[in-house]
Amino acid sequence: MAGKTYGYARVSSRxxxxxxxxxxxxxFGLDRAQIFSDKASGKDFKRPQYQRLMRRLRKGDxxxxxxxxxxxxxxxxxxxxxxRITKEKGAHVVVLDMPLLDTRERQDSIxxxxxxxxxxxxxxxxxxxxxxxIRQRQAEGIEAARARGVKFGRPAIKRPxxxxxxxxxxxxxxxxxxEAADRMGISTSTFDKWLKxxxxxxxxx
Numbered sequence: 001m002a003g004k005t006y007g008y009a010r011v012s013s014r015x016x017x018x019x020x021x022x023x024x025x026x027x028f029g030l031d032r033a034q035i036f037s038d039k040a041s042g043k044d045f046k047r048p049q050y051q052r053l054m055r056r057l058r059k060g061d062x063x064x065x066x067x068x069x070x071x072x073x074x075x076x077x078x079x080x081x082x083x084r085i086t087k088e089k090g091a092h093v094v095v096l097d098m099p100l101l102d103t104r105e106r107q108d109s110i111x112x113x114x115x116x117x118x119x120x121x122x123x124x125x126x127x128x129x130x131x132x133x134i135r136q137r138q139a140e141g142i143e144a145a146r147a148r149g150v151k152f153g154r155p156a157i158k159r160p161x162x163x164x165x166x167x168x169x170x171x172x173x174x175x176x177x178x179e180a181a182d183r184m185g186i187s188t189s190t191f192d193k194w195l196k197x198x199x200x201x202x203x204x205x
Contacts, residue, residue, distance in 0.1 A: 003060030003091070007035040008053055010070045021066045024096050028064055059090035062104060067097040068124060075128040082120055159194060160184050167195070 007030045009021035018037050025035055038047040057063060063085060065071060072078045085091050086103055095101035100119045163184060170180040181191045 003058065003062060005030065005034060005062040005064060006053055006057065007064045008050060008070060009035060009037040009066065010047070010050070011039050013039065021070070024066050025064060028094075028096065030064065054085075054089075057085065057089055057091050061089075061091045062094060063091055064094045064096065066095075068095055068101065068120065069127055075124045078124045079121060082117075157186060157190055163194070167198075 007021075007025040007028070009018045009025070011018055011021075016039070018039075021037075022032075022035065036049040036053040038049045040047045053063075068078060071081050082093065085093055092103045093101065094104060098119065100115065166175075166180050166183050169175050170177065175183075177188045177191060181188045184191070
C-alpha cells in the first residue's frame with residue numbers, strides 16, 4: 001500500500017506569505033488538504049502544524065518541502081530532524097529546490113542514501129555559515145557606524161517647553177508623577193529618566 005504525501009510550508013513571521021511554497025506544492029501535485037503550514041521562526045521545531053504533521057507521518061509516507069531551511073535554521077537540528085524522518089519514521093523527503101535531496105528513488109540504494117545525506121549536510125552547513133557571516137557583517141557594520149558617531153535605537157524625546165514648570169510643580173508636591181507626565185504627553189518612565197539626568201548633571205557640575 002502506497003504511503004501518503006504531505007507538504008510542509010513555513011515562513012518566519014505573520015506578515016510574510018506562503019504563496020511561493022504553496023504554488024510549488026501545487027505544481028508537484030499536492031492539494032491544500034495535504035499541506036501543513038506554520039508562520040513561525042525556524043529556530044526550533046516547536047511549531048503547531050509541524051508537530052501535527054509529524055504525529056501523522058508514517059512509514060512509506062512522503063514529506064515535500066520547498067527548501068531545507070523550511071525545516072529549521074540550525075545545522076545540527078536540521079540534520080537530526082532529517083534522520084528522524086527518514087530513519088526513525090521510515091518516511092521519504094523531497095526537497096523541491098534540490099533534486100538530489102529526494103529519497104523516494106533511493107530506498108534500496110546505500111549509495112543514493114549516502115549521497116542524499118551528504119548533500120543535506122553540506123547544504124545545511126553552508127546555509128549556517130552564511131547566516132553567521134551575515135550576523136558578523138551586521139555586527140561589524142554597526143560597530144563601524146558607531147565609531148563614526150552614528151547612534152542606534154529610538155531617537156531621544158525632546159523635552160517640551162513646559163518641562164521646567166511641570167518639574168517645579170512636581171518637586172513642590174503640587175502634582176504627582178502621572179499628572180506631570182500627562183501634562184507633557186510622555187510616559188512616567190521618560191519623566192523619571194529626565195529627572196535622573198537633571199540630578200546627575202547637578203552632581204557633576
